Each structure stands twice: as structure tokens, then as C-alpha cells.
Amino acid sequence: MLRHRAAMVHLETHRSYTRSELLAVAPISAVRRAVAHSAIRRLRRDVYVSPDMPDALQAALAVGGSLSCTSALTLSGAWRPPRSGLHIAVPRTASRLGRPPFGATDLTVHWSADEVSGPCSSVEVALRHALMCQPRPAVIAIADSALRLGLAGLSVLESVNGTVPAKFRLNLDDLDPGAESGIESIARVALRGAGLAVASQVNLAGIGRVDLLVEGRVIVEVDGREWHRGEQERDYRRDLESLRRGFHVVRVDYAHVVDHIELVVAAVTRAASARSGLELGVMFLRKSAR
Numbered sequence: 318m319l320r321h322r323a324a325m326v327h328l329e330t331h332r333s334y335t336r337s338e339l340l341a342v343a344p345i346s347a348v349r350r351a352v353a354h355s356a357i358r359r360l361r362r363d364v365y366v367s368p369d370m371p372d373a374l375q376a377a378l379a380v381g382g383s384l385s386c387t388s389a390l391t392l393s394g395a396w397r398p399p400r401s402g403l404h405i406a407v408p409r410t411a412s413r414l415g416r417p418p419f420g421a422t423d424l425t426v427h428w429s430a431d432e433v434s435g436p437c438s439s440v441e442v443a444l445r446h447a448l449m450c451q452p453r454p455a456v457i458a459i460a461d462s463a464l465r466l467g468l469a470g471l472s473v474l475e476s477v478n479g480t481v482p483a484k485f486r487l488n489l490d491d492l493d494p495g496a497e498s499g500i501e502s503i504a505r506v507a508l509r510g511a512g513l514a515v516a517s518q519v520n521l522a523g524i525g526r527v528d529l530l531v532e533g534r535v536i537v538e539v540d541g542r543e544w545h546r547g548e549q550e551r552d553y554r555r556d557l558e559s560l561r562r563g564f565h566v567v568r569v570d571y572a573h574v575v576d577h578i579e580l581v582v583a584a585v586t587r588a589a590s591a592r593s594g595l596e597l598g599v600m601f602l603r604k605s606a607r
Contacts (some may be wrong), residue, residue, distance in 0.1 A: 328357060328367035333378055335363050361415050366436075368546070373403060374436035375432060376417035382407035383433050386450050387459065389443035396462035399575050406446060408433045425450065431535070440468050444477045449485045458502035459493055464494035488599030493517050500574040501528050501539045507578045508585055524558050532537040532589040535565045539574060564592060 326332060339348045339357070351357040358368045360379040373392060377384040383441070384392060386404035391397040402423030407414060409428045417424060427446045431438070440463070447459055463469040469477075471489065476488050491509075495518040496502045508515045508531055519530040529537035536559050538552070556566045565588040569581050 328365070330367045330369045331374065331436065332366075333360075334365045336365065337367060357393075360418070368566060370436070372418075377405045378436055379415045379418050379426075380405050380426070381409065381411055381414050381436055382429075385427055385443050386436040386446040387428070387455075389438045390440070390447065390459060390463065390468070391492045392437060393468050394462075395459055396502075398451060398458070398499070401451070401455075403580075404446065404450070406431070406433050406438050406442065409583070441473060441477055444445050444469060444474065445480055448477065448481045448487065453487070454503045454506045455499075456487060457506050458496070459501035460487065460492050461494060461496040461502045462499060464492060465496065488498075497528070499541065500571055503578065504537065504539050504569065504574050504581060505529055507582050511582045511586060512554060513586065513589060518584055521559075521564075522561060524555055524564075527559075531585055533564070535585055535588045537585055538566065538567060538568045540570045544587060565589075 336348075343351075347359065352359060352365075355368055356409075358370075358375070360366060360375060361381065364378050366375060366378060371392065373384055373388055377388075382405045383389075384404070385406035386402040387395075387398055387401045400423075402425055403417065404425045404427060405417075406427040406429040409430055411428075415532065422458050427450070429442070429446070431442050431445075442461070444463065448456055451459065460471070460474055462471075464471065464474070471492075472594065474492070478489065481589060491506065493505065495504065501517065505515050505517055508529070513531050514533070517528065518526055519525050519564045521536075523532070526535075527536045528539045552568075556568075556603055559566050567581075567585050567588055569584075573581055
């Protein structure tokens with residue numbers, strides 16, 4: 318809603334306005350005062366927004382497009398791949414792009430055949446751009462996240478999958494909405510790619526739910542959190558119980574999954590090939606807590 322009270326103009330935070338829209342509800346003097354007092358922000362010619370609009374949306378409008386791909390999906394709550402930067406969709410026919418505010422330098426522009434309107438692309442358009450932009454493990458992690466959060470159903474993913482060239486399409490059987498984090502999805506994809514049988518979010522008697530169970534005997538816990546004492550003690554107890562029941566336990570953290578996935582795969586493969594549940598015990602591949 319666009320409101321004009323007490324000689325000030327108040328804008329919604331997730332949409333943009335044209336000059337004529339502002340003047341339809343407020344005199345030009347009020348609009349000018351609002352701009353002068355930073356109650357309205359002018360991003361480019363005939364594009365006005367609330368200063369409370371999220372920075373990523375403002376950047377997209379300033380460039381002349383809509384937020385898309387991983388940036389739009391992240392705004393909706395989906396998992397964000399590391400170092401993915403800012404992704405903006407612009408019309409294929411666009412001839413002059415603006416500069417993003419706030420010093421945004423890591424910018425990916427998607428020249429889109431879809432209609433580009435409003436600050437943010439639809440989930441369907443953002444997913445289509447992600448399919449053609451991101452590495453396969455990251456796309457699977459994003460799709461897992463979208464399914465888990467209810468941002469898109471399997472039918473939507475199937476429809477979007479059919480609109481991209483064959484080389485970008487996903488095998489929907491690779492998706493798992495039960496995955497609780499993006500790095501868990503990436504670890505699962507890498508381990509399956511190595512030929513290992515992987516089940517996610519498995520409830521084991523006497524142990525509880527584990528992130529990944531590999532080859533039925535290796536528990537992989539993916540820690541994307543900072544360890545606190547109470548959590549650490551609980552995890553140690555779980556590890557001891559897992560060992561007592563004949564499982565190997567491999568714990569990995571965010572940095573290893575994102576930057577050293579080959580080490581994770583090698584360690585889990587080694588554990589899966591061991592003959593006895595006590596042969597290797599608990600393996601920690603924790604380099605940093607994030």
C-alpha cells in the first residue's frame with residue numbers, strides 16, 4: 318500500500334513505484350521532501366523504493382532487472398551456495414544496465430527470455446536460472462531446500478526441469494527433501510557419485526537420527542554449526558553408542574564439504590571398506606566451526 322500522511326510518503330518494502338504512481342497519491346512537494354529526507358530512495362529513472370527494501374532487491378532494480386537465481390531463492394529462505402554473489406535477471410533486449418549500489422562487485426547477470434518485472438523473479442524463474450548457472454551439487458542442494466521448505470513442489474521442479482536444455486537437467490531421483498542442510502545435500506551427492514549407497518536422515522535404534530548412513534555401516538554427521546559444550550557432550554555420547562553398535566562415525570564440517578569434498582569422500586570410502594566397526598572408530602574432519 319502507498320500511503321501519504323503528515324506530508325510524508327510511505328512505501329511498501331517489496332515493490333517499486335513510478336513517479337506517476339507517487340504523484341497519484343501525494344503532491345509533488347511531498348514526494349520531493351520524502352526523497353530529500355531519505356524516506357524514498359530513487360534508484361534509477363522512474364524507479365522509486367522504500368529505503369527499507371532489502372539491499373539485494375534494491376541492487377537488482379538499480380541495475381535494471383529483477384533478483385533471480387540463487388539470490389532470489391535465498392531471499393525466500395532456500396539454501397545459498399557459498400560465494401555465489403548477486404544474481405540479477407535482465408531482459409534480453411536490455412541495452413543499458415545501471416550500477417548496483419552498496420559496492421556490489423560479485424555480480425552475475427542472467428539475460429532472460431522470461432518477462433522481467435518487479436524486484437524479484439518468481440521461484441520458477443529463479444530455479445530455471447539456477448539450473449543453468451550453478452554446479453550440479455549446488456543445484457541439487459538448492460532443490461532439496463526448496464522442496465523441504467515448500468517453496469516448490471516436485472511437480473514445479475519437474476516442469477522447470479523440462480524448460481532447460483538437456484545438459485542442465487536434473488535427475489529428480491537425486492533429490493531428497495529430507496536433507497536438513499545444503500552441505501548435507503552436497504556430501505550426499507559426492508558420496509553417491511563415488512558409487513556408495515547413501516541414505517539420509519536415518520533413525521537408528523539406540524542412536525537416534527543421523528545425517529547420512531553410508532553402505533549401512535558408516536555414519537556421516539555434517540556439522541554446519543558451532544559446537545557448544547552441551548552439544549559436544551551429546552555428540553560424544555552418540556558416537557560412543559554408535560561404535561558400541563558396530564558403526565563407523567565420520568564427522569565433517571562446513572569447510573571440508575565446501576572446499577575439500579574429495580577428502581570427505583576418501584575418508585568415508587576408507588571407513589566403508591573397513592571390516593570391523595571398531596577398526597577405525599570416530600574420524601573427525603573438522604577444520605573450522607561455521
